[in-house]
Amino acid sequence: MGTERRSRGTHEAALTIRDVAERAEVSVATVSRVLAGNYPVAAKTRQRVMRAVRELNYVVNTHARALAGVRTETVAFVLNDVRGPSFSAAAYGVEREANQRGRLCLICTTEGDQERELAFMQLMREQQASAVILIGGVRDDEQYRERYTEIAQGLHAVGSRLVLCGRPSLGADVPATTVEYDNEGGAYAITTNLLANGHRRILYLGGMLEHTTSVGRLLGYHRALADFGVAPDPTLIEHGEFTRVSGYERTRAWLQQGAGRFTAIFAETDMVAAGALAALEDAGVRVPDDISLVGYDDIELASDLRPRLTTVHVPYEELGRTAVRLAIDLKEGRSREGDQHVVLGTHVVVRQSVARLHH
Amino acid sequence: MGTERRSRGTHEAALTIRDVAERAEVSVATVSRVLAGNYPVAAKTRQRVMRAVRELNYVVNTHARALAGVRTETVAFVLNDVRGPSFSAAAYGVEREANQRGRLCLICTTEGDQERELAFMQLMREQQASAVILIGGVRDDEQYRERYTEIAQGLHAVGSRLVLCGRPSLGADVPATTVEYDNEGGAYAITTNLLANGHRRILYLGGMLEHTTSVGRLLGYHRALADFGVAPDPTLIEHGEFTRVSGYERTRAWLQQGAGRFTAIFAETDMVAAGALAALEDAGVRVPDDISLVGYDDIELASDLRPRLTTVHVPYEELGRTAVRLAIDLKEGRSREGDQHVVLGTHVVVRQSVARLHH
DNA sequence: CTGTTAGCGCGTTCAG
DNA sequence: CTGAACGCGCTAACAG
Numbered sequence: 001m002g003t004e005r006r007s008r009g010t011h012e013a014a015l016t017i018r019d020v021a022e023r024a025e026v027s028v029a030t031v032s033r034v035l036a037g038n039y040p041v042a043a044k045t046r047q048r049v050m051r052a053v054r055e056l057n058y059v060v061n062t063h064a065r066a067l068a069g070v071r072t073e074t075v076a077f078v079l080n081d082v083r084g085p086s087f088s089a090a091a092y093g094v095e096r097e098a099n100q101r102g103r104l105c106l107i108c109t110t111e112g113d114q115e116r117e118l119a120f121m122q123l124m125r126e127q128q129a130s131a132v133i134l135i136g137g138v139r140d141d142e143q144y145r146e147r148y149t150e151i152a153q154g155l156h157a158v159g160s161r162l163v164l165c166g167r168p169s170l171g172a173d174v175p176a177t178t179v180e181y182d183n184e185g186g187a188y189a190i191t192t193n194l195l196a197n198g199h200r201r202i203l204y205l206g207g208m209l210e211h212t213t214s215v216g217r218l219l220g221y222h223r224a225l226a227d228f229g230v231a232p233d234p235t236l237i238e239h240g241e242f243t244r245v246s247g248y249e250r251t252r253a254w255l256q257q258g259a260g261r262f263t264a265i266f267a268e269t270d271m272v273a274a275g276a277l278a279a280l281e282d283a284g285v286r287v288p289d290d291i292s293l294v295g296y297d298d299i300e301l302a303s304d305l306r307p308r309l310t311t312v313h314v315p316y317e318e319l320g321r322t323a324v325r326l327a328i329d330l331k332e333g334r335s336r337e338g339d340q341h342v343v344l345g346t347h348v349v350v351r352q353s354v355a356r357l358h359h
Numbered sequence: 360m361g362t363e364r365r366s367r368g369t370h371e372a373a374l375t376i377r378d379v380a381e382r383a384e385v386s387v388a389t390v391s392r393v394l395a396g397n398y399p400v401a402a403k404t405r406q407r408v409m410r411a412v413r414e415l416n417y418v419v420n421t422h423a424r425a426l427a428g429v430r431t432e433t434v435a436f437v438l439n440d441v442r443g444p445s446f447s448a449a450a451y452g453v454e455r456e457a458n459q460r461g462r463l464c465l466i467c468t469t470e471g472d473q474e475r476e477l478a479f480m481q482l483m484r485e486q487q488a489s490a491v492i493l494i495g496g497v498r499d500d501e502q503y504r505e506r507y508t509e510i511a512q513g514l515h516a517v518g519s520r521l522v523l524c525g526r527p528s529l530g531a532d533v534p535a536t537t538v539e540y541d542n543e544g545g546a547y548a549i550t551t552n553l554l555a556n557g558h559r560r561i562l563y564l565g566g567m568l569e570h571t572t573s574v575g576r577l578l579g580y581h582r583a584l585a586d587f588g589v590a591p592d593p594t595l596i597e598h599g600e601f602t603r604v605s606g607y608e609r610t611r612a613w614l615q616q617g618a619g620r621f622t623a624i625f626a627e628t629d630m631v632a633a634g635a636l637a638a639l640e641d642a643g644v645r646v647p648d649d650i651s652l653v654g655y656d657d658i659e660l661a662s663d664l665r666p667r668l669t670t671v672h673v674p675y676e677e678l679g680r681t682a683v684r685l686a687i688d689l690k691e692g693r694s695r696e697g698d699q700h701v702v703l704g705t706h707v708v709v710r711q712s713v714a715r716l717h718h
Numbered sequence: 719c720t721g722t723t724a725g726c727g728c729g730t731t732c733a734g
Numbered sequence: 735c736t737g738a739a740c741g742c743g744c745t746a747a748c749a750g
Contacts, residue, residue, distance in 0.1 A: 720749100731738105
């Protein structure tokens with residue numbers, strides 16, 4: 001008797017610490033102490049308790065535990081799409097680092113819908129997530145910023161750390177840590193590579209200037225030109241989507257109308273470069289013999305293309321790992337409070353898509 | 360007076376439903392009702408409450424809510440690595456479907472470590488996740504199976520549905536739903552395509568037979584051969600890793616020692632096919648003119664290769680979506696209890712890597 | 719329509 | 735070293 005506390009034989013009958021206590025013939029407090037292992041308990045008692053736990057196949061209830069003050073740390077992260085090679089690398093970094101540090105990992109895909117992002121952040125407040133990591137760009141407007149700020153402050157209030165990856169902080173009243181990588185430096189370096197190989201007229205297949213990423217990369221391009229004393233030709237600078245088809249279409253158009261106006265192409269993304277390469281190929285233009293081509297991101301595709309693409313390596317996985325690390329360090333006081341800002345380095349990976357220009 | 364309940368001015372001062380109640384001058388029950396929206400409340404009162412909520416920037420505490428019986432539904436899923444194109448597509452499917460249905464999405468990357476998988480499942484028990492989705496193969500042994508079974512039963516006991524994707528159920532005493540795709544059928548179809556094009560000696564670059572995936576695909580290959588009255592040559596069947604380098608190395612070895620013994624290659628994976636293609640290219644062998652090549656999976660890479668790869672399309676995203684759908688339907692009683700088993704279809708995508716064999 | 723109150727499962731004093 | 739009892743924040747009866 002005493003073992004039949006539950007009447008209904010339905011499953012869903014989650015057992016509690018009391019079931020364990022009864023079976024081990026101790027109090028619930030003792031079971032709690034054994035499980036937490038943070039308090040002296042007689043060896044024999046402990047054995048009995050552990051045996052009961054095993055026999056009952058018992059596990060604690062996170063929610064009850066959280067309510068009593070011991071929370072399971074959780075890292076949440078938000079991105080546009082897990083399928084992109086760069087995003088998935090970042091996701092991998094976040095997950096691995098969180099896992100290694102014993103954190104659970106919550107994920108949300110937004111497909112660029114900022115409403116969804118805000119809703120998720122709100123949810124994370126409810127969940128008391130220890131960190132919320134936002135990856136990728138933002139479109140900023142007055143109304144958005146207001147709601148965003150409020151939610152961000154709410155997160156802060158429940159002790160949740162907000163980490164922004166590759167996105168600007170929207171105002172000083174938003175408590176957040178920022179991790180990014182050096183867009184400008186990478187673009188500078190690879191443009192320099194082109195210039196050093198004799199190229200002067202470089203078609204720039206860029207993204208929209210709403211993206212801070214694009215702004216940074218374009219800046220690097222300009223600085224390199226300036227350092228080589230080359231006057232930038234604004235008509236060689238294009239803005240468009242970061243997709244393969246955009247790369248294809250834009251390159252095709254240029255090939256038809258502006259062929260001969262450039263000797264190299266700087267695609268702001270490997271994906272765009274892949275499209276450009278296809279267009280060049282279809283037009284019978286050889287890379288790098290006729291036209292040189294470089295990309296940015298160093299996704300796996302870059303080494304699958306023929307010729308293998310010279311590009312800028314971006315440490316996406318490290319980006320994710322760093323985000324988690326910063327958030328945790330901050331929470332655990334190992335890092336000082338206040339806005340943090342980390343910039344990860346980028347570097348050129350030289351492969352076969354750039355030729356030295358003779359004359 | 361009465362508004363200063365909290366003494367310490369530190370943040371971390373999460374507000375409760377009582378703060379809202381006080382401010383709105385109503386009882387906590389009323390606040391709860393307004394927030395839940397499942398009970399009549401006077402319009403005026405509701406307004407006051409909502410105003411207080413907004414002014415205080417309050418959100419409920421998931422844990423307290425869960426403890427009181429209203430849980431936030433959560434879908435957890437476990438895979439080896441989010442970076443692989445097929446896995447990330449499945450992950451995307453899971454996340455999208457979960458999100459659309461208002462579920463939170465927990466993720467765990469195991470890198471093939473089954474310990475981590477078990478530990479995560481255990482964690483999900485503690486979290487009372489509504490569904491746990493396991494994607495990818497298992498290495499089965501006695502000891503593993505025992506622990507796995509116990510945890511699986513524990514999950515079931517807290518009302519958590521276990522869904523296995525592309526992995527066999529480890530025994531009838533494990534309550535689980537299975538979703539897979541037709542490995543055998545796809546392999547049959549694409550082998551048939553090769554045969555119909557006149558190929559008879561088809562080098563099979565397979566995976567290890569511990570993978571059920573490999574077993575299924577090899578079976579399809581054999582059945583197609585049988586249907587065309589072609590006696591299988593066991594020496595043309597290879598087992599190795601599912602990596603690009605493995606594809607490269609194995610193909611190179613064959614080119615050196617067994618050239619002329621086959622007119623086509625069936626790589627069990629697009630990744631392996633990519634390696635094979637590189638080896639063929641390096642050896643000056645033209646695809647498909649000299650040797651035809653097919654893959655399996657239809658990852659993005661397949662259309663990036665030159666020639667574009669003829670392969671078998673696997674609905675990875677749908678796999679993830681279906682897993683979530685089944686779990687939820689089951690939980691909500693929209694589907695009958697008991698072991699479910701869904702098999703998704705696969706189909707051949709004809710591109711440019713297969714040539715008709717004359718003679 | 720609204721308020722009071724009893725748990726939900728666990729951690730944690732405070733007494734033994 | 736162990737047990738009894740309170741409270742975490744919220745929901746759901748049960749009374750008004």
